Amino acid sequence: MTNKPVQINAKFKYQKLVDEIVVAIESGLLTGKLPSVRKASKDRSVSISTISQAYAELERLGWIFSESKRGYFIHQTRNENSKPQYGHDITSISNGRSLAESVQYSLNDPNVFPLSSTAPSSVLDNEKVLNRLSKKTSNNRVFQKNLEEPIAGLPEYRQALSRYWLSQSLLLTQDQIIATHGRNEGLLTALLAMNKSGKAVAVESPTSFYFQAVISQLNFDVIEIPQQHNYQDELMLLELAYSTHKFDCLVVNPSFNDPTGRLLSKGDKLDLLHWASRNQVTIIEYDRSELYFSCDKPSSLVNLAINHSIDNLRLISIGDFFDTLSPTLKLGYMVCLNCFQECLLTRQTTLEPVNLHMQHIITECLESGQYSKLLRNLRHQLRINYIKANTIFSELLELGTYISQPNGGPCLWFQLPKGVSSHGLWEMAINAQLSIAPGTVFSFSNNFEDFFRVTFALPWDDSMESALIKLTKLTKDFVK
Template identity: 25%
Template sequence: MQKEILYLKIATIIEEQITSGTLKTGDKLPSIRTVQKIYNVSINTVKQAFLELESKSLIASRPKSGYYVSRGFQSNLALPSMRQLKLSEKEKAPEDLISKVFNTFTDKNITQFSLGVTDKSMLPIAKLNKGVIKILRNLEDSGTAYEPAQGNINLRRNVAKWSFTWDGHLNEEDIVTTSGALNALLYSLMTVTNPGDTIAIESPVYFGILQMIKSLGLHIIELPTHPVTGVAIEDLKKVLPKIKACCLVSNFNNPIGSCMPEENKKEVVQLLTLHNIPLIEDDLYGDIFFGTNRPKPCKAFDEEEIVMWCGSVSKTLAPGYRVGWVAPGKFKEKLIRQKLIQTLSSPPLYQEVIADFMEHGRYDHHLRTLRNTLYTNYLHFQRTIENHFPENTKISKPQGGFVLWLELDPKIDTALLYDIAIQHKISFAPGRMFTQHDQYNNCMRLNFAVKWDEKTENSLKKLGQLIKQQL
């Protein structure tokens, strides 16, 4: 009885600190051993207290890092709404907005919530620099020679080994290296489509994918995407007779953050296999998960080699290195021919540096730190948005990646709001950038892979004020 009272007493004290705001969302709790010493109780008593707080969703554990205040998951804000499937909408290209947002990229005075890039403070730059020196010293020709079109053998081997994190059974012969994930998607699209074909994609979708598909003379069907579970299988079934290929970001979609449940991924692969439709899968964010396990990509359920699994280190390690890959399944030889035509060979230097970084466990260690930082940032953003944005704001609740999708009052046009925000040195990505149609005009994407400091917090609060003023 005494033990039961003790653990509840500790849980109540911590709960009161969370409720009063002494402990804020994203704050790390003292370790179990520290709490044990403070209250002079057993380890089990502290564990019971933490379990009690976890059961109320007040705290969450992070593997090998400890416990964090996670009240943010009990957000009072609703999820963004899911649009209906429409097959006959007129197009309204977002190129004007995309150019406007990209033109602010180099201005250091602007708080960049707009571009999906990890802040350099989160990247192991010093270790990568050491790797460059080491590889330059050891690499024959110092990286000046051509490589085989399939790409660097060391990188391919390490990517294949890394696939064990999602039960992948890949080997080095299954992989082709590329200049980033977008390049992998481009080769994949060119391999399995011809101009005039139709592709099914998620909606909203990353604008780079939209622009690429259009540049190849392909037509697009946008599949409405649920902010938690992704594309509805029923919507996909409706468009199967019309499409030549399907392109999905199944894990932590950019911009809406959805992660398709495993059973849905399995069903999608079975459905597309049955109709002999290739699936181009962008798994760029799969390693940035906030739970205990990495979600499997659709590739894990691919028995007939119809999934072209694309990835890179652009979001996790070194955006400017442009190191990516694709496991193209049965389309490998055709894709290598495309690569030969387009680029002949990938630069060997940075492929070797990334292979070396992956090979010695540093990538795994770096990812653990990165995930903890991004998860904490996510909770900071969620709390600040809840406190300073209008009450009818809807917000995504991603379980990984580093982008948030916000749906504002229907009266707000985020393209107009962007012009006002830029005057206050704040940049975000207006919703219309992520569709080929006239929709998502009251939505925005925010990147939370930024350094969380006073400037960032004040910019986010200011953005909330500007939205309120527009209402």
């Protein structure tokens, strides 16, 4: 029987119920025993079948467990460990240290299973589709002499992106879009263009290893703002850091943060945008909003800034097709609000033009509707992989281990019991030919030693399942 892709954003009733119950558990409103299926059906005015599906899903995800003739109960460890703390101390770091080279090297070792990787598009093999698009566009004269080099990218490519976003109620012109070789180059361009003074750069913490790799190349000092569960508390820390350090740029990953999986609410995102506008701080967003799989599509910062007409805001939103189509694609884009010329000049003077044939391929992919179809397939498979991985890892909850519950993105974020370091687990995993990402690689100041990150976004086969089962056993043995 073949699995058919489904439209994830058209959420079923039971999925909405699952989300509501998870929020209630996380907030501490639900503890102990859940209402019976019949009582919940009556209280919520939904069918018994809907409640049964929701409870079954929650059990698969590890939030609840059932006991014969007694009913359904919430995992106590899930409730107690549902909100890891990242501290309240703002850290200023003079950059220049080496970053977790061993984690990177492990990704290139064919004998090590790469659970530390984070390429969402790896779950599907789109090679045939991309090869077909490549052949279809190969008659374009990519080597034609062109005295007016399209530094911002091919007009057709930028127009295709504009039309794609217009279908999602985001009005952008091609004069706000710059083609890049991918997210790394996008961030590099943004930082060079917006931080000419060489001031420190602020980042949320934990922060993406990709952010660290790029910022370290520039040798900028860094201000780490620890993530808070109440985003108003985080904004207060941001204000405190700004009053002390007066940074020009803030780099954020507000939708499915790497590594925590955090998704900021629309209200929190708007508060952040207004704060940046008031303080004239440029926001650089790594936009992963396309990677949702069990919620409605979240708004990107650029979407909110335009649709809410936030004035005096300089904002750069970075995206690429490495995340959504194939890890082999070196093509992305920058959306530049109120800073297009600065970014374009920086790109022109410091970086090479983007491959024209690659732009033709993605233009055809966007215009033909193929991209939307491939995204639906991607979200469907990410959700399947997430559920399977979560089921395997649920055994760790009994040990007091926290496991994130993201609604999108490619990875899970773990916190080991107090006093247990992920460095030792990393050594055990490498000896067993598995690679994980220890928590300290997500901090410039080596914080989060008791955390680690694992991907579920790899092709699901026997080797993937075996690797997750092996890691679960290693973690249990290590914690005990």
